[in-house]
């Protein structure tokens with residue numbers, strides 16, 4: 084290091100403290116980067132890489148961005164998951180002896196950004212920290228922009244990953260000793276930046292935030308997070324709220340796979356909001372409401388009383404159309420109070436922001452009155468919680484000018500009459516200017532030069548300008564020449580300069596005083612932060628509830644009723660598919676399930692609408708439990724504790740899992756955790772492996788769910804052989820999605836009916852997809868061959884009346900067909916042995932790899 088110039092030495096010693104961040108090193112009007120930072124940043128930001136002499140033998144790589152344009156570059160780096168340390172000159176270069184003093188004033192990280200494009204208006208931006216103690220995890224979450232602080236205890240890595248994914252945490256802080264394996268899992272599944280910080284000491288300050296949290300592991304997680312915030316932000320964090328604990332058991336559990344499969348907040352394929360349930364529902368008018376909507380979708384309620392409170396308010400809004408529309412108009416005027424409170428604490432709001440705050444607050448009394456007048460008590464109770472913060476409104480409207488500028492240093496911020504001294508300066512400046520106008524008149528009269536004028540510029544101040552042609556009319560000696568232009572001369576007089584000094588002094592003092600007054604005002608606003616935060620919460624709730632009412636009204640949804648154990652949906656629809664296609668074309672369907680009939684086996688051709696039907700039930704349950712009306716004519720539903728899905732097309736390519744493995748993992752998750760109060764959707768389980776394997780697994784899974792779990796289950800399959808299970812399992816009912824053949828072509832009716840489907844129509848679908856004609860003809864031939872071979876089985880199955888003949892001890896036999904063209908024959912001893920082995924497998928005790936190995940072994944034996 085000694086070979087380097089003092090400035091580079093200074094750079095290197097600061098950089099050593101911020102190894103994992105880009106160091107933006109302030110040099111005059113630029114932020115410069117050196118060495119590896121420069122090499123990397125020039126690529127990431129597509130800026131020119133140069134070099135400079137730094138005292139060493141080789142020149143040092145360097146690149147830089149102008150300070151006034153830095154925000155956009157910082158944003159780009161943050162979006163890519165990097166951190167940026169802002170290093171400023173902290174002394175006046177003119178006063179400095181040697182190298183100017185420099186210090187890092189803020190470390191910006193993905194979880195701590197306060198502004199810019201990487202901060203989505205409608206989404207929370209969470210910084211998290213994770214602790215582990217044996218099998219338990221503690222997760223702490225802070226949204227620095229809103230000040231929200233929460234902690235949650237989690238019982239497994241699966242739950243933890245699901246929660247971090249669901250809240251969309253941008254960054255996670257862990258100790259240096261944290262398990263690599265867990266970290267790897269996390270990074271595979273969630274796009275989260277990792278930061279290491281070993282500081283976790285429980286200080287008085289931290290205890291004051293976490294006074295209601297007794298669990299030491301939760302406190303530790305918050306503690307680590309708080310230290311990290313202090314270290315990176317180096318400023319006031321006054322807007323941080325008291326830490327609240329939430330429990331997963333308070334909400335319907337939806338695992339990571341199911342959240343993705345059901346496309347709650349983004350679609351599986353394009354990861355877009357468009358096409359998701361969130362997209363369908365988002366009729367909110369404020370960013371705060373939009374953020375809360377996402378949180379609600381993520382955490383449906385379990386308590387019917389709480390759900391009903393929301394539903395009653397939604398219903399009231401639907402019955403009070405004009406009030407609702409009025410409220411929507413008013414909400415449009417309400418600014419993001421939650422994030423504003425955060426920026427007030429950070430000290431980076433300007434007068435325009437405060438004017439927006441004033442306008443927002445001015446809406447509150449009329450919103451309060453409107454909501455208070457609603458007929459239902461559950462709706463009206465929101466009015467009491469709306470605190471209009473009157474003192475603040477009065478203060479802001481007294482203090483702030485009507486249209487203040489963005490800059491807080493150039494005046495015109497404070498209203499006349501707010502501060503006596505400011506008014507004096509203003510008058511001095513105003514009088515001075517009037518005096519100038521009068522002087523112009525006087526000079527014109529005394530000289531007789533009509534075009535004489537008084538002007539102002541920054542270099543010479545006030546001057547008297549006379550055109551060249553009029554110069555002879557000017558009296559001698561009274562005027563001092565200051566500037567010569569092409570066609571005119573500019574003059575000053577002692578009197579003019581005297582007045583100018585008064586005006587400029589007043590203006591300078593005025594700007595300085597206005598700045599001071601504004602800073603004082605901002606300090607006063609700080610004392611309202613927590614009241615603004617509670618107000619923001621109530622406004623967000625109202626916004627989400629009016630949003631539910633708007634969607635429910637527009638799309639003709641009905642109010643769901645909760646039952647002990649019955650699903651009865653009349654004319655139910657899939658909310659998103661219905662919106663995307665013309666509602667006229669959507670075929671509504673019923674769903675009837677209860678304690679005795681809790682398993683629907685759904686058959687039907689490809690493309691007929693099996694998946695849509697299943698998803699529709701899950702989305703309806705979620706809508707009901709977040710307190711929204713549902714897409715049906717009538718809806719009776721139990722309160723589900725959890726939803727599990729195994730639905731095709733969600734191949735987990737990112738985590739490098741095979742399709743079949745994902746299928747098995749999802750099934751395992753459902754089987755291990757579902758209860759009789761859960762809802763399970765299994766879409767074509769087993770299709771990812773050979774027919775025999777697949778059918779065997781499918782039947783075993785159905786039987787397991789039926790006997791051991793009793794959850795409401797919808798199971799779609801192409802294995803028609805499974806429909807016979809209706810005769811054996813009392814809770815299972817066959818339904819099918821109808822299709823008919825019309826002149827050799829398949830027509831999908833999308834109608835769900837009782838009983839099993841008679842045909843698959845797979846070849847028709849292939850025909851629709853325009854596979855080569857020759858291939859289609861060959862497939863048709865092969866199909867008739869298979870059907871002829873299989874006819875005997877179907878006959879055998881269908882005319883057996885006594886269940887024991889359909890399901891003798893060797894019940895699985897009926898699954899086995901011979902290969903193409905051969906007649907069915909009884910299974911061999913070896914096959915029987917294998918079946919027994921499959922049956923005795925304890926899938927739930929195995930890890931996925933063991934399950935795969937086991938399957939592989941069985942398959943190998945069968946092939947021999």
Ligand SMILES: Nc1ncnc2c1ncn2[C@@H]1O[C@H](COP(=O)(O)OP(=O)(O)OP(=O)(O)O)[C@@H](O)[C@H]1O
Pocket residue numbers: 660664668669670671672687688689690691692693694695696833834
């Ligand atoms: N009730 C309905 N009314 C109108 N159109 C529907 C309905 N249900 C489904 N569809 C249409 O049919 C398409 C196929 O539906 P879906 O994916 O649910 O079929 P599927 O039976 O699960 O197919 P596969 O077996 O190939 O997975 C949907 O994209 C939708 O356009």
